[in-house]
Amino acid sequence: MQITMNYNKTAKIGIVLFFIGLLATPAALDKLDQWQQEGSNKEGQEQALDRYGFYMKDVASEVGIDFKHNAPQLDPRLNHIMPQVASVGASVSVSDFNNDGFHDLYLTNSAKNTENALYKNNGDSSFTNVAKELGVANLNDQPKKNGTSMGSIWGDYDNDGYEDLFVFKWGKPELFHNDKGEGFTRVTDQANLPSWINANTAVWFDYNRDGRLDLFIGGYYDEEINLWDLENTEIMPESFEYAQNGGRKYLFQNLGNGKFKEVSKELGLVSNRWSFSAAAIDLNDSGYPDLVVANDYGVDELYINREGKKFENMGNQAGMGFSPKSGMNVSFGDIMNQGKYAIYVTNISEPGVLIQGNNLWMPVTSSSEKELKFQNMAGNLGVELGGWSYGAQFGDLNNDGYLDLYVANGYISADKESDYWYDFSKVAGGHENIISDASNWPAMDGRSLSGYQENRIWINDGAGKFQEVANAVGGSLKLDSRAVAFADLTNNGTLDVVVATQDGPVKIYETRVKKEHSWIEFKLNGTVSNRSAIGAEVELYWDGRSQVQTVAGASGFSAQNQRPLHFGLGANPDVKKVEIRWPSGISQTIESPEINRKHTITEPEN
Amino acid sequence: MQLIAKVKKQISEFQYNRGYTPPLLITGILLAAHLSFGILEDYTKLGIAIGASMATELVLHRLLLGEWRNLNSAYISGISVGILIRSPFLWPYALCAMLSIASKYVLRFKGTHIWNPSNFGIVAILLLAYDNVAILSIQWGNNMWPMLVIWIIGFVSIWRLKRFHICGTYVVSFLAFAFIRSFISGDPFLAEIAPISGPMYQLFVLFMITDPVTTVKSKKGQYLVAFLIASVEMIFRLNEAVYAPFYALFIVGPVAMIIEKWWKEKQQAEAGSNVAVQQENA
Numbered sequence: 031m032q033i034t035m036n037y038n039k040t041a042k043i044g045i046v047l048f049f050i051g052l053l054a055t056p057a058a059l060d061k062l063d064q065w066q067q068e069g070s071n072k073e074g075q076e077q078a079l080d081r082y083g084f085y086m087k088d089v090a091s092e093v094g095i096d097f098k099h100n101a102p103q104l105d106p107r108l109n110h111i112m113p114q115v116a117s118v119g120a121s122v123s124v125s126d127f128n129n130d131g132f133h134d135l136y137l138t139n140s141a142k143n144t145e146n147a148l149y150k151n152n153g154d155s156s157f158t159n160v161a162k163e164l165g166v167a168n169l170n171d172q173p174k175k176n177g178t179s180m181g182s183i184w185g186d187y188d189n190d191g192y193e194d195l196f197v198f199k200w201g202k203p204e205l206f207h208n209d210k211g212e213g214f215t216r217v218t219d220q221a222n223l224p225s226w227i228n229a230n231t232a233v234w235f236d237y238n239r240d241g242r243l244d245l246f247i248g249g250y251y252d253e254e255i256n257l258w259d260l261e262n263t264e265i266m267p268e269s270f271e272y273a274q275n276g277g278r279k280y281l282f283q284n285l286g287n288g289k290f291k292e293v294s295k296e297l298g299l300v301s302n303r304w305s306f307s308a309a310a311i312d313l314n315d316s317g318y319p320d321l322v323v324a325n326d327y328g329v330d331e332l333y334i335n336r337e338g339k340k341f342e343n344m345g346n347q348a349g350m351g352f353s354p355k356s357g358m359n360v361s362f363g364d365i366m367n368q369g370k371y372a373i374y375v376t377n378i379s380e381p382g383v384l385i386q387g388n389n390l391w392m393p394v395t396s397s398s399e400k401e402l403k404f405q406n407m408a409g410n411l412g413v414e415l416g417g418w419s420y421g422a423q424f425g426d427l428n429n430d431g432y433l434d435l436y437v438a439n440g441y442i443s444a445d446k447e448s449d450y451w452y453d454f455s456k457v458a459g460g461h462e463n464i465i466s467d468a469s470n471w472p473a474m475d476g477r478s479l480s481g482y483q484e485n486r487i488w489i490n491d492g493a494g495k496f497q498e499v500a501n502a503v504g505g506s507l508k509l510d511s512r513a514v515a516f517a518d519l520t521n522n523g524t525l526d527v528v529v530a531t532q533d534g535p536v537k538i539y540e541t542r543v544k545k546e547h548s549w550i551e552f553k554l555n556g557t558v559s560n561r562s563a564i565g566a567e568v569e570l571y572w573d574g575r576s577q578v579q580t581v582a583g584a585s586g587f588s589a590q591n592q593r594p595l596h597f598g599l600g601a602n603p604d605v606k607k608v609e610i611r612w613p614s615g616i617s618q619t620i621e622s623p624e625i626n627r628k629h630t631i632t633e634p635e636n
Numbered sequence: 637m638q639l640i641a642k643v644k645k646q647i648s649e650f651q652y653n654r655g656y657t658p659p660l661l662i663t664g665i666l667l668a669a670h671l672s673f674g675i676l677e678d679y680t681k682l683g684i685a686i687g688a689s690m691a692t693e694l695v696l697h698r699l700l701l702g703e704w705r706n707l708n709s710a711y712i713s714g715i716s717v718g719i720l721i722r723s724p725f726l727w728p729y730a731l732c733a734m735l736s737i738a739s740k741y742v743l744r745f746k747g748t749h750i751w752n753p754s755n756f757g758i759v760a761i762l763l764l765a766y767d768n769v770a771i772l773s774i775q776w777g778n779n780m781w782p783m784l785v786i787w788i789i790g791f792v793s794i795w796r797l798k799r800f801h802i803c804g805t806y807v808v809s810f811l812a813f814a815f816i817r818s819f820i821s822g823d824p825f826l827a828e829i830a831p832i833s834g835p836m837y838q839l840f841v842l843f844m845i846t847d848p849v850t851t852v853k854s855k856k857g858q859y860l861v862a863f864l865i866a867s868v869e870m871i872f873r874l875n876e877a878v879y880a881p882f883y884a885l886f887i888v889g890p891v892a893m894i895i896e897k898w899w900k901e902k903q904q905a906e907a908g909s910n911v912a913v914q915q916e917n918a
Contacts, residue, residue, distance in 0.1 A: 038700070041699045041700055042700070044699070045696055045700065045738065045741050045742060048738060049739070049742040052731060052735050053735070053764065056761075056764040056765035056768070057764070059727070059765075060767070379724075380770070381766055381767040381768070381770070382767070382770055383770050383878055384722075385722050385723055385724060385769065385770040387724040414724045415724060451878065452876035452878055453823065453827070455878050456827055456828070456830055456831055459830060459831050459833070460826070460827070460829075460830025460831065460833055460834065461783065461830065461833040463826075464830045464833070467826075469824065470824045470827050470830075473823075
């Protein structure tokens with residue numbers, strides 16, 4: 031009897047202690063996390079260089095870039111929620127528009143009568159805005175009639191050796207022909223582009239490999255909606271995660287002579303999801319570029335290109351078509367140096383309210399078409415929790431031979447003391463008749479919504495883990511960041527970072543990298559393939575490893591990186607060879623290319 | 637042949653136990669939601685929540701009472717946690733499920749536990765691990781039909797369990813308070829009633845506030861408690877608490893249980909003393 035009583039007492043004490051232990055677990059894990067992060071606090075340049083291999087410094091004003099984005103002002107009936115409806119439009123695209131060997135920047139603005147900017151790189155660490163004199167500045171003066179700018183991409187659609195400019199808008203898209211780097215001619219009308227698309231993404235790619243760049247455009251709001259002149263307020267998504275009342279998709283086949291033909295329906299690109307980002311790459315080694323689309327209020331879409339004759343949505347079969355989130359970015363990177371691309375899609379994470387987590391779709395089987403499968407490994411690799419994330423780019427920021435990741439965060443930074451999350455979550459969970467009507471949304475009244483969030487800079491250790499170092503390397507930024515682009519602005523072998531912020535200034539981060547780390551770049555010129563070489567794949571072999579990269583016609587959120595492909599090599603590299611697979615199907619191998627220089631390579635014609 | 641006869645006999649003797657209804661119902665809701673809308677990102681997290689819940693129940697019950705327990709209740713708690721918790725990490729699923737079950741064995745008043753296990757676990761994890769978790773708050777498709785089907789099947793099942801009046805009282809009270817909130821805040825009435833059309837409320841109304849063990853026993857008391865939960869929820873909502881219903885049940889549920897037990901004991905004591913007086917007078 032005594033033994034039983036003692037046993038019961040002991041068991042009870044044990045269970046109470048177990049319960050207390052459970053309650054204390056989150057605090058203990060938090061402490062452990064803090065202890066592990068202690069090393070990532072702000073450090074001096076030399077310590078950061080020594081520990082992480084690079085350091086960043088904001089040089090926007092030093093190099094003469096004082097651009098500030100201004101958000102659009104839409105129909106007054108949206109005034110009560112204007113900050114969340116007009117929350118995009120800040121973008122950046124990189125191009126050497128005058129072929130002088132230095133990367134230039136095109137930045138979009140969105141408020142009425144504001145101008146877009148084309149910053150010409152003078153080659154002496156200074157920039158000059160030449161948008162007005164070259165005719166690509168005034169695109170926002172009549173929003174009700176022509177809409178306003180959302181982003182831009184560069185591509186040589188007529189293969190004349192100069193990159194042409196396409197500006198996508200909430201409104202009339204615009205195509206500008208580059209007149210040998212000395213000016214631009216508006217060619218929108220002869221190109222047969224539609225009169226209105228509420229677009230937030232576009233991609234240049236040669237989907238049928240005929241040597242001419244074609245154009246994909248993804249709609250966000252329905253193209254029937256003029257956001258400056260609403261017929262009614264039923265313009266919002268019908269669901270927070272299952273909406274299919276967004277804009278349609280367009281695929282313009284390049285017919286040559288400056289003419290395009292819209293072929294999306296006959297090729298199977300039919301979707302009315304709310305597309306925020308798209309990018310193209312050959313994921314199944316078919317030789318044809320496939321298309322990945324990140325949709326707000328829905329699932330990610332994977333369109334497999336069937337020899338340029340059809341696109342098939344294989345998202346479900348590939349494991350990407352479930353788990354609807356708020357997709358805002360598509361970028362590709364061979365992050366494990368295994369010759370395969372991971373796909374990074376950003377979403378929303380707000381502690382305690384909504385934790386979607388960003389997606390890092392890693393290929394999990396052989397790359398043969400039938401078995402194309404992806405698994406979300408963002409949590410395993412440590413790149414899941416960004417914030418309210420927008421643009422992201424992979425690039426080797428410290429030239430150590432592994433691709434790092436920059437992620438832009440922050441939605442609406444307004445009143446610091448109050449936020450809109452309660453009202454947002456109230457309506458976001460509601461029935462489609464409620465959520466889809468803007469008049470049902472409570473007024474924001476100057477409140478923040480996931481504002482003042484810090485951008486993330488994750489460096490890749492090459493062994494399957496990323497470490498967050500933004501603060502430590504001088505890259506801390508808490509503005510409402512949207513687009514991110516990487517470019518070597520000074521031709522010194524390092525990737526600098528350009529960040530376009532919503533309703534805020536553009537930031538230019540000059541990167542300083544550990545001296546011992548080497549690099550190599552490849553600028554490709556197509557001859558049989560499209561002149562921009564978009565879609566060309568370069569695989570570099572060195573020190574017993576390899577990395578593959580593809581020339582892209584768009585990457586990230588409303589962004590485009592520099593055209594040349596940049597590879598970091600680490601210290602004392604022994605580069606064996608580089609293999610180039612051109613979109614035409616032609617392959618080329620260069621043995622032992624010289625390191626620490628940019629190689630310009632022209633496609634052989636056989 | 638013997639085996640077939642044995643199976644036939646078992647089938648003919650099978651009697652449906654009402655206790656199967658809640659686990660079958662929640663499994664049905666989960667399957668319908670996942671097959672239609674893919675609400676589960678992966679099965680691992682759900683499996684961890686159910687596994688941790690059942691394992692904790694088995695071990696704690698065996699340790700304290702020396703016997704194995706029926707796992708219906710642990711299964712419902714685990715599946716509720718698996719559906720409602722949202723986290724990129726695995727540990728919150730296990731921790732929340734374990735906290736839910738352990739609370740039944742630790743936080744007791746006069747012989748019974750007073751918190752709905754899942755409600756306790758979810759509020760605890762929200763308060764303790766705020767940075768790492770959120771609760772399912774979005775619609776399953778935002779389409780009228782799945783929502784109606786789930787509500788109708790749920791209400792019919794709850795009717796058969798004779799607990800529909802609890803759900804009904806809560807829903808009517810919520811709608812009335814939504815009107816008052818709309819009047820106070822100036823926000824559209826439709827915005828105020830929007831949350832109840834979501835899956836979070838379906839689980840809350842059909843499973844949490846109707847839990848037989850942690851609701852008061854008298855029918856009048858059940859009406860009152862459902863109304864009070866909606867009342868306290870309104871206060872939380874006016875203070876912009878996203879997870880207002882969970883906090884309201886967390887507070888009202890145990891207080892109601894304690895008061896009812898105290899009231900019953902008082903009545904029994906008075907009845908006892910009356911009997912004693914009558915016996916003395918006799």
